[in-house]
Amino acid sequence: MHKVIELITELLGVESLLAATLSRPQDKRNPVTRVHIRPIELQGQLHYQFAYYEAEKVKHRNLTKAESREELVYLLSKDYRQALLCSPEADYQLLINPGGKAKILKRPPSKKDVNLSHNRSKNYIIPNNQPCPFLARLGVMNQQGQVLPSRMNKFKQINRFLEMVEDVIEFLPQERKIRVLDFGCGKSYLTFALYHYLYERKGLDVEIIGLDLKEDMVRHCNQVAQDLQWTPRLGFWVGDVRDYQRTEQVDMVVSLHACDTATDVALAKAVAWQSQVILSVPCCQHELFDKIENPLMRPLTKHGILKERLASLVTDALRASALEIAGYNVQVLEFIATEHTPKNLLIRAVRSQNRGSSQQLKEEYRNFRDAWSLKDPFIETLFGDLLR
Ligand SMILES: C[S@@+](CC[C@H](N)C(=O)[O-])C[C@H]1O[C@@H](n2cnc3c(N)ncnc32)[C@H](O)[C@@H]1O
Incomplete structure (x- = not known):
């Protein structure tokens, strides 16, 4: 030894x-x-x-x-x-x-060309200093492959996101088309990155749809997809998460920084579709701020800023518990260091094969909810009987 x-x-x-x-x-x-x-x-x-x-x-x-x-x-x-x-x-x-x-x-070495001591950035899934056409088209790097200094945080965020995807790729169907929905895709840096990674790098058959309320953004993203010749596998649609209907199975639901309760809607839809993988970075939760109450926690709730953070954490804990009850293995991970964005938690859920009785999880959920005197949190209205 x-x-x-x-x-x-x-x-x-x-x-x-x-x-x-x-x-x-x-x-x-x-x-x-x-x-x-x-x-x-x-x-x-x-x-x-x-x-x-x-x-x-x-x-x-x-x-x-x-x-x-x-x-x-x-x-x-x-x-x-x-x-x-x-x-x-x-x-x-x-x-x-x-x-x-x-x-x-x-x-003989199977991984030759990475030299950590001289260029650690090569360990990114998408390396710096190597041309990557979609990142050039999005203005994150130049044609020579150098990341623009002002876009470095975005570049790191994209790579971090892909690391999160890399860990769950094995849970996606490999033998047929993988359907992915990105709710609240915005400028869609991460949606494009997802396509690049799943289709171009991993050679998987994919159909990715980005949905957003903003028409101009959607038009712009469709133009970029066309320029890259990524259509029709990748497409963008104008729409509200709440109204989005689809009868086909969706294998992976992504909702990154989708505002307020749009995250809850995205999670509920993913559960209804029995999606294999859910990746969600919640954003600006307002719902529970005026609702949470626990006299023992006064030192936390009497200061606005602490209460705001507490409300976000309680919201995300309820979401994570709800997903567990729905039969998912759930991890809450740091998405990107807080110096880049304060919205840095990612809920990653993978549908479990052994969905046993969840009485214990339900009890845990209810005790937690009641400890904060919460009546009908939004997630509960969406998940309905599953949580009761
Ligand atoms: C903060 S941006 C995040 C964009 C992108 N996902 C990212 O992480 O870079 C949030 C996006 O969600 C969209 N959005 C908010 N509520 C929505 C809803 N109910 N349905 C669809 N899109 C929504 C907004 O228009 C906005 O583009």
Whole structure:
């Protein structure tokens, strides 16, 4: 095992670990069947993101270099019998027997051209300094592929969004057309990014529709889609989320910064369609501000700014609970660092295969709702009997 520890220490020490996958749990009852590790940049520092895959869930932890070493050593000595570590020089396959003896097979590198220490931005799903026609058309980068300094936050947001999509792509149908709806798509940077990623990069058959109230925005987006020759797979429609009807299955519902209760409507529609994946970044929740009340929480509710944040959190907690009751595995993640936008929570929900009885979840939901003296929150009027 000491050779494995040496290898991990070396790869992390010189920042040349490009990716790793751990598999074959020692204990067959271990629900985490594999762990993916990849380098990411957080606040200018190299970190590693550990993604722990259970049947239909993925949990993430972002660790520093030192923490990553500790975690990797721990996982390989205790939990997993196989691993693939990729560096620019070589791929290392590790085979560990039940007694803890390890064999290391060195192979030619499968990921050659990423040099973390010199250009970490290459770890973005869409790299900086490489021409990407749709980002040039949207004015995020120039024709040579350089991101414009004033669009750097948007560029990071797009990449972060795609990372969120990357983690759930396996839950989307692979054998037929994937139908995606983006509610409140606005200027649609993320809708275009989604098309680029799913269709151009992953080669999946997709139909993506963006819906928005604003006619001029929709006209503009359709023009861009045409310029890129992305129609008719990608199209934009004028309409209100509330009125949108569709009888066909929608596999993925996206609602990013859709205003106020439009988010709730989007979630309810996704549940009604039994969508496999929901990605939602709520925005400007006003509904509960005047409704939440709990005498014990006076120190929180008597200050406007605290109450506003509290109301947003309570709203999102109700939404996440409602989705769990509806049979989804739900994660609430940081979408993008708060220095870029204060609206930084993303609710990611993946429809579960084993939708058992949700009495306990319903009770949890009701207790929480009642603790804030909430009568008929909007989400409840939409989800109806499901929550009662
Ligand atoms: C803050 S923008 C977000 C745009 C885009 N999703 C993003 O994250 O960059 C919100 C968009 O939602 C649209 N919107 C708000 N309420 C809506 C509704 N009820 N139906 C359709 N679109 C709506 C607005 O017109 C606006 O373009």
